[in-house]
Structure formats: structure tokens, C-alpha cells
Amino acid sequence: MGELVKNYHSIATTKLRQDALSIFEQGMVAVKTETALRRNIAVNGAKLKVGSKVYDLKNFEKVFVVGCGKASLEAARVLEKMLGKRITSGIVIDVKQGKLKHIKSFVGTHPFPSTKNLQATGQIVAMLKNVGPRDLVIVIVSGGGSSLLYWPHNVGLKNFICATKNLMRSGVAIREMNIVRKHLSAIQGGQLAQLAKKSSLISLIFSDVPGDDIGTVASGPTVIDESTVKDAMRILSKYDISNKCNITKGDLSETPHDQNIFRKVQNVLVVNNGSAVKAMVAAARKLGYRPRIISTALTWESYSLRL
Numbered sequence: 001m002g003e004l005v006k007n008y009h010s011i012a013t014t015k016l017r018q019d020a021l022s023i024f025e026q027g028m029v030a031v032k033t034e035t036a037l038r039r040n041i042a043v044n045g046a047k048l049k050v051g052s053k054v055y056d057l058k059n060f061e062k063v064f065v066v067g068c069g070k071a072s073l074e075a076a077r078v079l080e081k082m083l084g085k086r087i088t089s090g091i092v093i094d095v096k097q098g099k100l101k102h103i104k105s106f107v108g109t110h111p112f113p114s115t116k117n118l119q120a121t122g123q124i125v126a127m128l129k130n131v132g133p134r135d136l137v138i139v140i141v142s143g144g145g146s147s148l149l150y151w152p153h154n155v156g157l158k159n160f161i162c163a164t165k166n167l168m169r170s171g172v173a174i175r176e177m178n179i180v181r182k183h184l185s186a187i188q189g190g191q192l193a194q195l196a197k198k199s200s201l202i203s204l205i206f207s208d209v210p211g212d213d214i215g216t217v218a219s220g221p222t223v224i225d226e227s228t229v230k231d232a233m234r235i236l237s238k239y240d241i242s243n244k245c246n247i248t249k250g251d252l253s254e255t256p257h258d259q260n261i262f263r264k265v266q267n268v269l270v271v272n273n274g275s276a277v278k279a280m281v282a283a284a285r286k287l288g289y290r291p292r293i294i295s296t297a298l299t300w301e302s303y304s305l306r307l
Contacts, residue, residue, distance in 0.1 A: 003025070004025050004028045004029070005021055005024070005025060008021055019284075019287050019289075022283060022287065023280045023283045023284050023287070023289075024280065026279045026280055026282070026283035027276035027277065027279050027280040027283075028276065029279065030271075030275050030276050030278070030279035030280075031271050031273075031275050031276045033071050033074040033075050033078060033206075033271075034074070034078045036206070036270045036271035036275065037075060037078045037079070037082075037204065037270060038078070038082075039270075040204070040268055040270050041082065041204075043082045043083060046058045048083075050202050050204075050266060050268055051266070051268050053266055055136065055200070055202075057086055057136070059134070060134055060135060060136040060200070061132070061134040061135060062088040062131075062132075062134075062135045062136070063083065063086050063087050063088050063135070063136045063137075063138065064087075064088055064089060064090050064127060064128075064131060064135065064136070064137045064138070064199075065079055065087055065089075065090030065091075065092070065102075065103050065137075065138045065139075065140070066090055066091055066092070066124050066127070066128070066137060066138070066139045066140070066192075067090070067091075067092035067093070067094070067103075067139065067140030067141075067142075068092070068093050068094075068140070068141065068142070068144075068145035068148045068149035068218055068221070069093075069094070069140070069141060069142030069143050069144045069145035069148060069149075069206065069218050070094060070095055070096070070110070070142055070143050070144040071094075071140065071142035071143070071206045072092040072093065072094045072140045072142055072145075072148075073092055073094035073096050073098045073100075073105055075092075075140045075142070075204065075206070076090065076092045076100055076103045076105070076140060077098070077100060079103075079138065079140075080100055080101055080102055080103065084102075085102070087102040087103065088102075089102060089103065089104070089127070090102065090103035090104065090127075090138075091103065091104045091105075091106065091120065091123050091124050091127060092104070092105050092106070092140065093106045093107075093108045093117065093120045093121065093124075093148040093149060094106075094107065094108070094144075094148070095107065095108065095109075095110050095144060095148070104123070106119075106120035106123075108120060108147070108148040108150075109147070109148075110144045110147045110148055111144075111147050111164070111168075112147055112161045112164055112165070113147045113148070113150035113157065113160065113161070114150075114157070115157065117147065117148055117149070117150040118150050118151070118152075118157070120148075121148075121149055121150050121151045121187065122151070124149070124187075124192075125151055125187065125195060128192065128195040128196045129195060131196050131198060131199040132198055132199065133198050133199065135198075135199040135200070136199060136200050136201075136202070137196045137199045137200070137201045137202070138201075138202045138204065139192065139201060139202065139203040139204065139221070139222055140204050140206075141203055141204065141205045141206065141217055141218045141220075141221060141222065142205075142206035142208070142217070142218065143206065143208030143209075143217065143218065144218070145217070145218025145219070145221070146177075146178055146181050146188065146218050146219040147164070148218075149187055149188065149192075149218060149219075149221060150185075151185060151186050151187040152184055152185060152186065153183075153184060153185060153186045153251065153252065153253040154250060154251045154252075154253070155184050155247060155251040159245050159246055159247055159251070160184060162241075162244065162245035162246075163180060163184065163236070163241050163245045163247055164177075164181070166239060166241045166244055166245060167180060167235075167239060167241065170239045170241075172235070172239065174209055174210075174216060175209075175213065175216050176235050178216050178219040178220070179227045179231050179232050179235060180232045180235050180236060180241075181219045182219045182220065182225055182227065182232070182255055183227070183228075183229050183231075183232035183252040183253060183254070183255065184232075184247075184251065184252060185219065185253075186253060187221055188218070188219035188220060188221045188255075189215075189219060189220055189221070189223075189225035189227070189255030189256075190220060190221070190222065190223055190224050190225050190255050190256050190261070190262065191221065191255060191256060192221035192222055193221070193222040193223075193224075193256075193261060193262055193265050194256045194261050197261050197264075199264070200264045201222060201264060201265045201266070202265075202266045202268065203221075203222035203223075203265065203266065203267045203268065204268055204270045205217050205267060205268060205269050205270055206270055206271050207269060207271065207272035207273075210296075210297040210298070211297045212269060212272045212274070212297075214267055214269060222265055222267055223267055224256070224257065224259065224261075224262050225255035225256070225257070227255070228254060228255075229249065229252045229253070229254055232252055233249055233252065272296075273296050274296045277293055277296050281293065
């Protein structure tokens with residue numbers, strides 16, 4: 001005990017505190033990247049099982065891994081352990097630095113994009129444009145991906161950052177924030193899946209949003225989008241961001257709504273806060289408590305953001 005809570009021994013001064021920390025740690029273990037992936041993925045010879053679906057890797061010429069967000073580096077490392085040399089190549093963009101065997105790792109900026117993010121995303125776009133019908137693309141989607149995966153439609157970096165800052169200052173809900181980012185982007189809101197539409201695509205989604213709307217996580221690069229440019233413009237006007245940041249309707253693009261683009265896409269919710277809650281409930285029961293889940297989707301402004 002105390003592996004994840006570094007100051008465990010200094011604060012676990014009573015039986016009640018020890019129990020509380022034990023319950024908390026079980027929740028954290030349940031959402032560790034490797035634990036979550038191995039709970040959803042299994043490799044047996046040439047068979048790759050993801051959720052309830054099985055892929056025969058012999059049917060694919062190449063396997064690519066693409067990732068964005070703060071879990072992407074570690075998730076890519078786990079996928080390399082599981083798939084090894086079956087991975088042809090790949091690219092992940094994270095806030096952490098690390099070296100991988102078969103996949104390129106780039107360090108980007110967050111919560112605002114930069115030219116580093118743009119350059120790394122450009123390499124992902126170039127890779128996906130060349131995938132074919134006998135290729136398999138595995139995408140890692142995690143929190144922070146809306147900024148790290150940065151490939152704008154028609155808006156400059158300065159104006160994109162301006163819009164993001166002002167939306168944050170307004171206290172806008174993450175769903176509204178990402179509706180705007182989807183339509184300022186040429187890769188989010190299902191547009192990554194559109195780039196790779198010739199291939200089979202598996203998207204491994206690490207949810208960091210209340211309610212687990214997978215289209216909101218990292219602005220849903222592999223998920224069909226229900227919003228429109230009209231919705232994005234309404235939000236920009238509501239918070240007076242169009243004027244503040246010089247963003248017009250021409251800076252936004254419609255996201256793909258054609259179901260056929262997504263017919264070879266498997267979106268898998270790998271982990272969410274419910275995974276942690278479920279593990280904590282089980283741990284509490286083992287200790288003799290009677291836990292009750294109030295909600296797994298509470299939201300509240302935890303601090304004043306100064307930007």
C-alpha cells in the first residue's frame with residue numbers, strides 16, 4: 001500500500017484514513033493505462049481481440065499506431081509490448097517525452113497548441129493519407145488531444161489560441177468548447193477517420209469528460225459528429241468570441257456526417273471515471289463498508305483560470 005499515494009505513511013494515521021486511502025488506490029490502479037488496455041485488448045498469435053471484436057492480423061499488410069493526448073505515450077508503449085514487430089510504424093503526440101521502438105513520439109504543448117503540435121500532426125495527416133484497404137490503424141485518443149492534435153481548417157494559430165482562451169475564461173462546458181474546436185479543425189470531429197477511411201480503424205478512447213461522450217474526448221477525431229458550423233457559430237457569438245478573435249464562418253468547416261465513412265471504425269471506451277468508481281466500490285465492500293454511488297458525472301469549476 002502507498003505505491004500511488006506517495007505520502008501514504010504520513011497521512012494514514014488512523015484506521016479510517018488507511019481504509020480511505022486503500023479504497024482510493026484501488027480506483028487509481030483500475031484506471032492505469034496498461035491495466036485499462038489489457039482489460040480491453042488481448043493478442044493471441046495473429047488474433048487481436050478488441051472489446052468483442054476479433055481481427056486477424058494476417059489479413060492486414062501494415063499496422064499503424066496514431067495517438068494524441070496525455071495517455072498516448074504510455075498507451076503506445078503498452079501496444080508495442082502487445083503487438084511488437086507487427087506495428088509497421090506510428091506517431092503519438094503527448095506532453096511527456098519518451099522513446100518507443102516502432103512509433104515516433106513527439107512532445108507538444110497543452111492547453112494551447114503551438115507550431116510543434118502543428119508539425120507533429122502534419123506527419124500524422126501525411127501518414128493517414130497513404131493508408132490502404134489492407135491496413136489497420138489503431139488510434140489512441142485521450143485527454144489533451146484537442147490541443148495536441150492541431151490541424152486547423154482555415155484559422156491561424158493566434159486566433160485559435162485566442163478563441164480557446166476566451167472560451168475557458170467564459171467557463172464554457174467542455175462539450176461546447178469542443179464543438180467550436182471540431183469546426184475550427186481539419187482532423188477532429190471524425191475527420192481523422194475520414195482521412196483513414198480506406199483502412200480498418202480501431203480507436204482506443206480514454207475518457208476524461210463527464211458523461212463519457214466519446215465525441216467530446218479530444219474533440220472526437222474518430223467519432224461521427226452531430227454538431228454543425230451553425231452550432232459552432234452560435235457558441236462563438238454567445239460568448240462574443242467571433243469579434244474578440246476575428247473568427248468568421250469561413251474559418252470553420254463542416255465535419256463529416258456520412259455514416260459510410262465510419263463503417264470500418266471501432267470506437268472503444270477503454271477507461272473512464274466509472275472504472276475507478278467501480279473498483280473503489282468493490283474495495284470498500286471488502287473492507288465492510290456499504291458504498292453508494294451518487295454520480296460519475298459531476299462538474300464544477302475548481303479554480304479561477306487566469307490566462
